Amino acid sequence: MAFTLVGCKDKQLSNLTNYNISLSYDENENILTGKETVTFFNYYDNMFENLYFHLYPNAFREDAKNKVVSSTKIEDAYPNGLSYGNIEIKSVLNNGNQLKYSIEGQDQNILNVSLPLQLYPDDIISIDIEFTVKLANINHRLGYGENTINFGNFYPILAVYESGKGFMLNPYHSNGDPFYSECSNYQVEIDFSKEFNIAHSGKLMSIIEDGNRQKVKIDEDNIRDFAFVLSNKFEKISTKINDIVINYWGYKDDDDLNVRLQTCVDAVETFNDMIGVYPYSQLNVVKSNFVHGGMEFPELVLISDKVLSDDNDYVIVHEIAHQWWYGVIGNDEYNHAWIDEGLTEYSTLLFFEENDDYGFKYNEMIKSITNSYKLFEKIYTKVTGEVDGRMERPLNEFNTEPEYVQCIYNKSVIMFDSLREMIGIKKLKNAMKDLYKDYSYKNVSPEILIASFIKSTHYDLEGFFNSWLNGKAMVK
Numbered sequence: 001m002a003f004t005l006v007g008c009k010d011k012q013l014s015n016l017t018n019y020n021i022s023l024s025y026d027e028n029e030n031i032l033t034g035k036e037t038v039t040f041f042n043y044y045d046n047m048f049e050n051l052y053f054h055l056y057p058n059a060f061r062e063d064a065k066n067k068v069v070s071s072t073k074i075e076d077a078y079p080n081g082l083s084y085g086n087i088e089i090k091s092v093l094n095n096g097n098q099l100k101y102s103i104e105g106q107d108q109n110i111l112n113v114s115l116p117l118q119l120y121p122d123d124i125i126s127i128d129i130e131f132t133v134k135l136a137n138i139n140h141r142l143g144y145g146e147n148t149i150n151f152g153n154f155y156p157i158l159a160v161y162e163s164g165k166g167f168m169l170n171p172y173h174s175n176g177d178p179f180y181s182e183c184s185n186y187q188v189e190i191d192f193s194k195e196f197n198i199a200h201s202g203k204l205m206s207i208i209e210d211g212n213r214q215k216v217k218i219d220e221d222n223i224r225d226f227a228f229v230l231s232n233k234f235e236k237i238s239t240k241i242n243d244i245v246i247n248y249w250g251y252k253d254d255d256d257l258n259v260r261l262q263t264c265v266d267a268v269e270t271f272n273d274m275i276g277v278y279p280y281s282q283l284n285v286v287k288s289n290f291v292h293g294g295m296e297f298p299e300l301v302l303i304s305d306k307v308l309s310d311d312n313d314y315v316i317v318h319e320i321a322h323q324w325w326y327g328v329i330g331n332d333e334y335n336h337a338w339i340d341e342g343l344t345e346y347s348t349l350l351f352f353e354e355n356d357d358y359g360f361k362y363n364e365m366i367k368s369i370t371n372s373y374k375l376f377e378k379i380y381t382k383v384t385g386e387v388d389g390r391m392e393r394p395l396n397e398f399n400t401e402p403e404y405v406q407c408i409y410n411k412s413v414i415m416f417d418s419l420r421e422m423i424g425i426k427k428l429k430n431a432m433k434d435l436y437k438d439y440s441y442k443n444v445s446p447e448i449l450i451a452s453f454i455k456s457t458h459y460d461l462e463g464f465f466n467s468w469l470n471g472k473a474m475v476k
């Protein structure tokens, strides 16, 4: 089959999957109606008969087995009692013809589409999907809260295909960010009430007003996902670093807008220099209702309004660092969460080391993180007789949320600090720079990361990384 791709910019970008999405949000019913055309170019060395999409909103269903928050977070997540949402697929078409599809997975979170013909390497296919998303009243990536309506992971998104493994159909999990996607091109139209302001991934192309509604058109190439936030409480403050517009979205009457924006500026400037230049033309840092500290999407991060009330810039810096580690350098966040969280958390420590006016001392942070990890080891040994200290495992193999946090965030920091002691800070920073430069817009596996660090540092680090990842390295 051969279709022409509309709007492809150059050869490399034209090979990317293209999402053309049209959305309308009904704020009275809390329902998002959507239509997307996904154009997939088969650049793999493989023939496909089916394509698979994640339906993440189905994790918000009442009978979903994998809940969207752990039991300890229920009260913070649901401000008005338990509430549920979902995604319904209305039609799946190719060239106006209906395609066979089924909703699969233990929580109905996979859409399996049978293609009309076998899709050979270099073939292109366009699939039109109509869907509606019902939002739960929940302070989460997707859901409406008191102040903001968050649209993260809301549309059917193609599962990543890994040669030799097939499509990665990871389920949802309350631990971590259970996502994995390829960079793609997006054109998005959103129709919504004029009472709201919108913060979104991508470049704003136009706004058309019609009565009490407005429609924005957004365009962006080479981003890993697309997200937006609506609010009638937003107050925005903006500045520019070179050609990058930085927007901080607080709430009306906030008196800390300038201070928060300065943190965003410091973070972008530091990471531009430390890791490599941020490649997009805008970044939105968005105060929002969110049960955890924050959440990263391309060109947009959510920062919990609860965290901000504690005057905590740590989360802002961490979420911004994810633009480099997750946004530009991607990974399977379900099976190898330590890659993006570890590099992000360690980069955050390096930010505070370089920006000492924030009052955090690198050595003190390492000490406190190490103590916290050792306390976790001690308590878990007492309670369960042994500690599972593996960093490399899928999200569903972490027994508790504290175990996940200790192994993925704290242990990663201790690992990178231990690597720094071995090879020195200069080589470590160069290894981060080289990884960023060589794998921009790609997904990296643990093997790729380790090989890249070995190539950059000229140290044989295979044994070093493996002993940390498999939990055998001792935390001293």
Ligand SMILES: [Zn+2]
Pocket (backbone or CB within 6 Å): 318, 322, 341, 344
């Ligand atoms: Zn993170």
